[in-house]
Amino acid sequence: MRIKSTTFIKSAVKPADYPPPGLPEIAFAGRSNVGKSSLINVLVERKGLVRTSSTPGRTQLINFFDVNGCLTLVDLPGYGYAKVPLEVKRQWGPMMERYLAGRETLQGVVLILDIRRVPADGDLQMLSWLRSYGRRPIIVLTKTDKLTKNERAKQIALIAKTLEMPRDQLLLFSALNREGRDQIWQTIVAVAGLEQTEGEPA
Numbered sequence: 001m002r003i004k005s006t007t008f009i010k011s012a013v014k015p016a017d018y019p020p021p022g023l024p025e026i027a028f029a030g031r032s033n034v035g036k037s038s039l040i041n042v043l044v045e046r047k048g049l050v051r052t053s054s055t056p057g058r059t060q061l062i063n064f065f066d067v068n069g070c071l072t073l074v075d076l077p078g079y080g081y082a083k084v085p086l087e088v089k090r091q092w093g094p095m096m097e098r099y100l101a102g103r104e105t106l107q108g109v110v111l112i113l114d115i116r117r118v119p120a121d122g123d124l125q126m127l128s129w130l131r132s133y134g135r136r137p138i139i140v141l142t143k144t145d146k147l148t149k150n151e152r153a154k155q156i157a158l159i160a161k162t163l164e165m166p167r168d169q170l171l172l173f174s175a176l177n178r179e180g181r182d183q184i185w186q187t188i189v190a191v192a193g194l195e196q197t198e199g200e201p202a
Contacts, residue, residue, distance in 0.1 A: 011061040030112030032078030038175035108136035108191035115141040
């Protein structure tokens with residue numbers, strides 16, 4: 001996708017705070033140290049649009065971004081072992097589940113996994129939520145530059161088996177060399193139902 005403009009819309013906790021439904025939405029979910037912010041920044045070609053941090057768990061709200069006036073990207077709070085107050089962590093599950101269950105303009109969810117790790121309980125719970133709510137999962141494996149070709153193949157096979165998904169449904173990504181960016185955009189465009197011209201490679 002050729003990125004012409006990317007604008008932060010607002011942050012929200014509950015449905016009453018969401019932007020009015022309109023454009024198709026694609027959400028991003030993943031463990032709090034999986035590289036979600038880096039993925040979004042590379043996709044929209046804005047280095048600092050989504051703040052990255054060495055401290056997991058900085059994203060504690062649902063953040064909405066307008067892309068080209070035709071698509072909304074939604075950054076969901078990271079889950080996992082983030083060092084945040086217990087009360088905040090308790091709010092994340094219901095906050096994300098309300099969004100995933102009830103948002104009428106949500107077309108799909110990019111579920112981000114570290115290729116070096118076996119999917120954890122939180123990842124499997126998120127995938128279960130997506131399936132139960134009829135949300136299309138787009139699985140992206142990040143940090144591919146950290147592994148050799150042989151290590152990659154082994155991890156892809158293991159992750160596919162754990163998720164009970166075909167290997168060819170797992171998209172590879174590296175924020176370092178931008179591997180996989182165009183393929184991820186092509187998938188997002190198709191899932192969001194955008195016109196093909198909007199999905200032309202940058």
